[in-house]
Amino acid sequence: MGRRPSYLDIVDDIRRQIVSGQLAPGATLPTCREMCAAYQVSRQTIGSAMIVLRTQGLVVGQQGRAVYVTANPHHLPSPADSSK
Amino acid sequence: MGRRPSYLDIVDDIRRQIVSGQLAPGATLPTCREMCAAYQVSRQTIGSAMIVLRTQGLVVGQQGRAVYVTANPHHLPSPADSSK
DNA sequence: CCACATTTGTCCGTATGTATC
DNA sequence: AGATACATACGGACAAATGTG
Numbered sequence: 001m002g003r004r005p006s007y008l009d010i011v012d013d014i015r016r017q018i019v020s021g022q023l024a025p026g027a028t029l030p031t032c033r034e035m036c037a038a039y040q041v042s043r044q045t046i047g048s049a050m051i052v053l054r055t056q057g058l059v060v061g062q063q064g065r066a067v068y069v070t071a072n073p074h075h076l077p078s079p080a081d082s083s084k
Numbered sequence: 085m086g087r088r089p090s091y092l093d094i095v096d097d098i099r100r101q102i103v104s105g106q107l108a109p110g111a112t113l114p115t116c117r118e119m120c121a122a123y124q125v126s127r128q129t130i131g132s133a134m135i136v137l138r139t140q141g142l143v144v145g146q147q148g149r150a151v152y153v154t155a156n157p158h159h160l161p162s163p164a165d166s167s168k
Numbered sequence: 169c170c171a172c173a174t175t176t177g178t179c180c181g182t183a184t185g186t187a188t189c
Numbered sequence: 190a191g192a193t194a195c196a197t198a199c200g201g202a203c204a205a206a207t208g209t210g
């Protein structure tokens with residue numbers, strides 16, 4: 001069937017860290033380069049994951065600084081599950 | 085200041101067509117190629133716009149066929165306004 | 169069933185812009 | 190001025206699904 005795209009995998013992973021409190025509100029995500037190394041993907045792929053996370057309102061990116069966790073919502077929309 | 089990215093421009097445009105009923109539920113979006121030509125951008129940029137629209141639940145893409153408008157919700161979250 | 173074209177979706181490498189330090 | 194970091198964009202490539210013949 002449909003292989004799960006890498007960027008949705010990354011979204012899921014970071015989302016879990018936010019929900020579990022491992023990444024508290026106000027915390028910063030690893031740098032772009034570190035995430036590229038950690039997940040073994042390109043910046044574009046990280047960028048796609050960030051688009052999803054920002055659209056869901058889980059994080060906010062600030063240019064030149066970092067990507068911050070915005071909040072710890074009670075219960076989230078589908079885990080970026082557009083492909084069923 | 086912050087220039088508005090092309091892909092958010094596209095999101096906003098398509099979203100307006102959906103909300104206004106110009107693109108009814110079940111309708112298909114133009115093909116990827118047509119949108120590239122219409123907005124004068126690359127497929128990646130269209131792809132980024134589609135990620136946002138899918139994450140917001142406005143459309144569903146089906147490989148090999150088309151992208152379908154899912155529903156006409158009453159009111160939507162901020163128009164992909166992650167950057168203020 | 170198989171070959172082929174079309175279309176959506178994803179990914180990479182690279183480049184550029186912008187903001188912060 | 191330079192380094193660092195996030196954000197966007199292009200072009201090319203390949204995979205997956207669909208439809209047609």
